[in-house]
Amino acid sequence: MTTAVSILPEHQLAVLNAAYRKAVARKRLRGALAATVFFAALLVAAIGAEVNLKTFFTYFGNFVSYFDRIFTLEDHTRVWTNFGEWFWGWRQWLKLLGETILISYVGTLIGSVLAFALNFLAAENTSPTPWLRFAVRRALEFARTVPGIVFALIFVIAFGLGPMAGVLAIAIHSTGALGKQFSEIVENADMKPVEGVRSTGASWISCMRFALLPQVAAGYASYALLRFEINVREASVMGFVGAGGIGQELVVAIRKFYYSDVSAILVTIIVTVFVIDIVTGWLRGRLFGKDGRA
């Protein structure tokens, strides 16, 4: 089947072509401008961060050979040929690993309880008064923006060295992060049940308990589990500043060049993180169905 394609007269076509080229040219110009600004920013950043490609290329071999070294035992054999020698300190490491997981568990739990107590005050649709909401929101923002390890540094001085500082640092950071996520769930909740409960003359607390909580509890648990997963990672480095957990052992191994220990501890951490990812993922999927994963 053939159809006639109408071809516009020359002068009309020229006008359209010119307009098209102009539109494309403007878009390209804008793209080029954005790219220029971006590369200029990169260049300034490279100077600011003392990027030295010469050092990089000279020492990049070190990076590769670092991995070669951490997978070599002291008798120059590969680590996986002698597991007993590679994981010689497994009792100690497992204990510290347990401590790491416990730190993140206790920290997450304290954080979720605090976030739970505060989130109804921070959510737009349930907050009793605007000034309270503003104050709670700013406090949560502060707790979430200051990195957990900075809190840990300060807490180590206030509470002394040890896992307690790590737990409190993780608890504060989790309060900030979960408080925001919890209040977002509340803002998405259906307000009709709340009206229903209020119309019976119930107090604010009863409204939250009987109308809102049943809607949001599953979402809360899901976010708290996710936070636990993140906190295990976070807790594994708390030891860097003396706040307990396996990080202490790792930083010593890295700084003192106990190569095979570095790889052994890293493998332990990675495997633990994997296992916890899988378990919490499974739990969330099981408890709340597919949409609980979001």
Add this chain to the structure above:
Amino acid sequence: MTRLLAQDSDDLRARYPHVFSPPVTSRLATPVVLLAALGIFVFGLVDLDFSPSRLLSGLHQLGWITLMMIPPDPGSSLPAYLAALGETLSIALLGTTVAAVFALPISLLAARNIVPSNIFRFPVRRLLDSIRGVDTLIWALVWINVVGLGPFAGVLAIAVADFGAFGKLFSEAIEAADRKQVEGIRAAGGNALHEIRFGLMPQVLPVIAGQVLYFIESNTRSATIIGIVGAGGIGLQLAEQIRVLEWQKVSFLILMILVAVAAIDWISGKLRFAIIGKRAVA
């Protein structure tokens, strides 16, 4: 109000036994889970050396520290702090960009619709997972061993850590892309590279750009902490001032970080809005 007839009520009970008298196991599930959670919590408190007296004296100490932080005051080192902040922002920008550049080709290998074979995809995915399993701070320590103390180690640490995250996120974006454009390119006679360049990239680039911007924002936060282990930037100053107990300087530095993060937040929000539209920003 009408009441249910006794017989209807009995019928309902007979038809939905699990609603009216749930089995003991399901009724006990919630309290048992809660009790177990509480039990582990108490065990944790004991095992981690929590004691009321320690908590109280610590809080007392913390109160003092907070009082000494007011008012925030940089002393005479404001220029040094501003330079350190610039260093931190540079670390975040460079690290994220380098990570994105290297992650793009790898993410193609990890995407189901580009590499259908499980055998090839599996090692790539596990590699990315392992990289993500190691915290940025640990990468910073490793790079310090390799290129020495300083911000350059920080850039490399952020680049490697984000490489793992980007590889996963980009490959998910690619898997979510529409097949039809790719098929169109193939129908017009394009080869595999053409399909990726003209069928896939126009779809995924805006999504990727949004993710990169978001990471620059969150890396501003990460970049502040890698200084604590010696990888440059404002974290180095912060850790030093905390160690010498100069609390007024500490609070000033924390304020600087908060303002910088808020500013980057605002800028990248605007940019993301310009690139992918309001809906996707949320």
